[in-house]
Amino acid sequence: MDIKHYDAIGHTPALRLAVRCWHELLEAGLIDDGGIAVGWDHKAIVAFAEGGTPIGVLTWTNQDWANQLHVALAYVIPQHRRQGVHTAMWHALVAKAVELKRPVIASSTSLGNLASRQMMAAQGREETGVVTRYRVVVP
Numbered sequence: 001m002d003i004k005h006y007d008a009i010g011h012t013p014a015l016r017l018a019v020r021c022w023h024e025l026l027e028a029g030l031i032d033d034g035g036i037a038v039g040w041d042h043k044a045i046v047a048f049a050e051g052g053t054p055i056g057v058l059t060w061t062n063q064d065w066a067n068q069l070h071v072a073l074a075y076v077i078p079q080h081r082r083q084g085v086h087t088a089m090w091h092a093l094v095a096k097a098v099e100l101k102r103p104v105i106a107s108s109t110s111l112g113n114l115a116s117r118q119m120m121a122a123q124g125r126e127e128t129g130v131v132t133r134y135r136v137v138v139p
C-alpha cells in the first residue's frame with residue numbers, strides 16, 4: 001500500500017472518495033445534510049492499493065487558532081476494509097502532527113457509527129464529549 005499527502009483535495013483522487021464517504025454516511029443515516037463533504041481548506045491523505053488504485057482517504061485541516069489538527073472525514077472503500085488501510089492513513093496523520101508540532105488531533109463521529117468509534121478507540125483516540133443539536137422551528 002502507498003500513502004500520499006495532498007495540500008488540497010481539488011484535482012486529486014481524494015475528492016471522489018470524500019464525496020463517496022459523505023454519500024454513504026448520509027444514506028446510512030450516520031450524518032445529516034448539514035455535514036460538509038469537502039471544504040476549501042481540507043488537506044488529504046490517500047491510500048493506494050498495489051497497482052495505484054485509490055482505496056482510502058482521510059481529510060484534515062490545520063487549525064492554527066486551536067493548535068491542533070482536525071479530521072474532517074475518513075473513508076475506506078468497502079472491499080478494502082479491516083485490512084489496516086485507515087490505520088495506515090492515521091499513522092501518516094500522526095506523523096504530520098509531529099512534523100507540525102501540533103499536540104492534539106481532534107475529530108468527531110456519530111454516536112451510531114460503531115465501526116468508526118471502535119476504530120478510534122483501537123487507535124487510542126479518547127471520546128471526550130457529546131455533540132448536541134436543537135431543531136429550531138423556522139417558519
Ligand SMILES: CC(C)(COP(=O)(O)OP(=O)(O)OC[C@H]1O[C@@H](n2cnc3c(N)ncnc32)[C@H](O)[C@@H]1OP(=O)(O)O)[C@@H](O)C(=O)NCCC(=O)NCCS
Pocket residue numbers: 021024025072073074075076077080081082083084085086087088109113114115116118119120122
Ligand atoms: C471506519 C473505516 C474508515 C475503518 O477503515 P478500515 O480501513 O476498515 O479500518 P482498519 O482496518 O484500519 O481498522 C483498525 C481497527 O479499528 C477497528 N474497526 C474497524 N472497523 C471496524 C468495524 N466495522 N467494527 C468493529 N471494529 C472496527 C478494529 O479494531 C480494527 O482492527 P482489527 O481489524 O485488527 O480488529 C471504514 O469502515 C469506513 O470507511 N466506514 C465508512 C465511513 C466512516 O464511517 N468514516 C468515519 C466517519 S467520517
